Amino acid sequence: MIETKRKPQGGRAEWLLLLIALFVSALPLRAWSAEQKQAMGKLPHVAGIKGADDRLTLDVTRYPWTRVGRLNHNGNFCTGILVAPSLIVTAAHCFWDVRRRKWAPPSVFHFLLGYNKGAYQAHSRLKSYILSSGTKPAPGDVRPPAERDWAIAVLTAPLGEKAGFLPLVSYHDVDFRTHRYRPDGVRVSFAQGGYSRDISHVLTGDRACDIKGIMRSRDGKGRLLVHMCDATRGDSGSPILLREGNSYRLLAIHVATLHQPGGEEYGLAVPADAFRTRLRELEARMGGSNGK
Numbered sequence: 001m002i003e004t005k006r007k008p009q010g011g012r013a014e015w016l017l018l019l020i021a022l023f024v025s026a027l028p029l030r031a032w033s034a035e036q037k038q039a040m041g042k043l044p045h046v047a048g049i050k051g052a053d054d055r056l057t058l059d060v061t062r063y064p065w066t067r068v069g070r071l072n073h074n075g076n077f078c079t080g081i082l083v084a085p086s087l088i089v090t091a092a093h094c095f096w097d098v099r100r101r102k103w104a105p106p107s108v109f110h111f112l113l114g115y116n117k118g119a120y121q122a123h124s125r126l127k128s129y130i131l132s133s134g135t136k137p138a139p140g141d142v143r144p145p146a147e148r149d150w151a152i153a154v155l156t157a158p159l160g161e162k163a164g165f166l167p168l169v170s171y172h173d174v175d176f177r178t179h180r181y182r183p184d185g186v187r188v189s190f191a192q193g194g195y196s197r198d199i200s201h202v203l204t205g206d207r208a209c210d211i212k213g214i215m216r217s218r219d220g221k222g223r224l225l226v227h228m229c230d231a232t233r234g235d236s237g238s239p240i241l242l243r244e245g246n247s248y249r250l251l252a253i254h255v256a257t258l259h260q261p262g263g264e265e266y267g268l269a270v271p272a273d274a275f276r277t278r279l280r281e282l283e284a285r286m287g288g289s290n291g292k
Contacts, residue, residue, distance in 0.1 A: 018083060121163065132278070147223060168276055212266065
């Protein structure tokens with residue numbers, strides 16, 4: 001909601017402040033750097049920002065960011081991405097009610113596609129969601145470990161029919177070297193975009209970040225993609241994308257930040273390989289045809 005304020009009554013200083021405010025609002029929006037935050041009296045470091053803050057504001061009206069939205073619940077939010085006409089994928093812990101220590105019902109969530117400063121391109125409620133088990137959460141289920149921290153949600157409205165959705169790519173088919181070119185001359189890079197907690201009303205992202213590789217889970221059964229994309233709270237569920245020229249595919253979703261004793265930080269993401277089969281099964285039951 002826009003608040004209306006009384007017009008300044010005469011003071012030159014007031015008019016000067018108004019002109020400055022108008023000038024600032026007309027500037028192109030970008031994420032504040034760590035140095036700028038420190039100068040403004042904010043915390044100099046945000047967990048998940050690796051070195052310099054490389055996040056930039058992303059245009060939610062342009063591909064592939066038209067497929068990304070904010071998943072809202074009771075003042076909290078995560079990031080989700082369309083992977084089929086009526087399906088989004090996000091981090092499973094986004095559905096975990098920390099205060100009540102149980103899984104929240106799907107009906108209390110709102111998915112705002114292309115959210116930007118209070119406006120959005122499209123909206124949908126959630127009909128249901130499944131966890132890595134392939135089923136809806138049971139009363140005894142607890143928050144899963146990072147390698148199984150994913151969920152697929154069914155939307156009440158098929159937003160992907162108009163906005164489109166992203167196909168998946170297996171990490172087995174990806175060369176993690178960055179800023180390289182394929183033999184046919186197509187440039188290959190990696191990008192991430194999400195709704196960071198400290199810049200919560202615009203979609204920001206790291207448009208050229210490094211992938212360190214794949215690590216095994218403690219039990220050896222799961223895999224996690226280790227990345228250097230600048231992602232923090234609110235970015236949970238945000239896509240890690242493989243870009244080949246002007247084409248994008250979903251490689252993984254960000255779920256956590258790994259803090260090392262020496263101060264180094266690494267992003268952890270669940271590879272699309274982890275939820276590919278469940279996605280196909282769910283689409284088959286719904287009569288979908290993504291199958292990628």
